[in-house]
Amino acid sequence: MTDAAARAGWSRFPFLSFCWAGLILLLGAGALAAYLVYPRLYGLGPVVFYLFLAALAAFFIILGGGLLLITVTSLTGIDLLYPHGKPSVTVRLLFPIAVLLAKLLRFDRSRLMASFVKVNNSLTIAQSKRIKGDRILVLLPHCLQIDVCNRKITNDISNCMRCGRCPVGEFVEAGERRGLKIEVVNGGTLARKRVAMWRPQGIIAVACERDLTLGIQDVHPVPVYGVINDRPHGPCVNTCVDMDNVDAAIRFFRKS
Ligand code: SF4
Structure with a gap:
């Protein structure tokens, strides 16, 4: 879904x-x-x-x-x-x-945070008429890059060779195609720096529930569309993401 x-x-x-x-x-x-x-x-x-x-x-x-x-x-x-x-x-x-x-009440923390991200996304979507989609920043977690790859992509994502072994290459292509600024960050501090540097009108953020929850609150009132990553190998290593969700976020900001 x-x-x-x-x-x-x-x-x-x-x-x-x-x-x-x-x-x-x-x-x-x-x-x-x-x-x-x-x-x-x-x-x-x-x-x-x-x-x-x-x-x-x-x-x-x-x-x-x-x-x-x-x-x-x-x-x-x-x-x-x-x-x-x-x-x-x-x-x-x-x-x-x-x-x-x-x-x-022993309610699962990740579920609560995922719910927060969904609420945030619904609020972002509701504000669509007030959001200009010209300057969109895509923030990706470093753990999307496969651990055996030694390309330095946190400074410049264009160092990615698009070899297809991890999802980063797909983001580089989507960024070129849709005119998006894409940054790979290894934590909240770098993410905040990138947001301060690019002053985006909207952010598509891919991360785990916890990082998204903190990040969304950190950058408020910049509208964020959060996409929760998948972690088939455990947290913070070789994570992946459902590109359909990313595509939905891009189409929302680009209004197309
Ligand atoms: S797509 Fe290939 S070159 Fe790019 S970050 Fe992933 S493994 Fe490295």
Whole structure:
């Protein structure tokens, strides 16, 4: 199944559900805090207590409103995200709580992160009208290169001989054909440098669930279409990727 087809699936529900559960827990904690500090704050004056309540209410309205917009946008494909081009306070705050809850309930971490990537992709797709597809950066993990190949491709992917032993050659060809900037990176630091250098309007990122999850949050608000790699030989060695998913991502940004 391609990523586009997966949009219609259930893969987004784990992340969204854990976020809503996290929000409800935070609400409970906020109500408890208000109850506990009530005598002390009210003693300082009713205004102080009501100011505290107003600040608490504003916090939860922003957080809950943000999560509601993300959920509706992700599930319907209608772009309700707001504000545009700003860091997402909602995801920054709720993501760690969702991860903690998932851990407590022994929910598979990779599945949660894969769900986050699917939610992110659905939000990226929903923003399609606001995304210019002229400057697209494709970020590939170094582990796509087969381990017996000694070509130095992290500095310049054109050093790849396109011998066909690993997927890197296919990316070089796709990059030439579709006018994409392609970079192979060996970690988050280099990926951040490449993003800062190229200032892309959109990113197609191939990586494992964990790296995609961190990277997507790192580069926000640049729209990212994440493609999770396959790891038939274990993590970080001779990985591969479903080129249909990559193609779907390229067609999305190129609008063709
Ligand atoms: S396609 Fe061949 S030359 Fe290029 S990185 Fe893979 S193994 Fe090396």
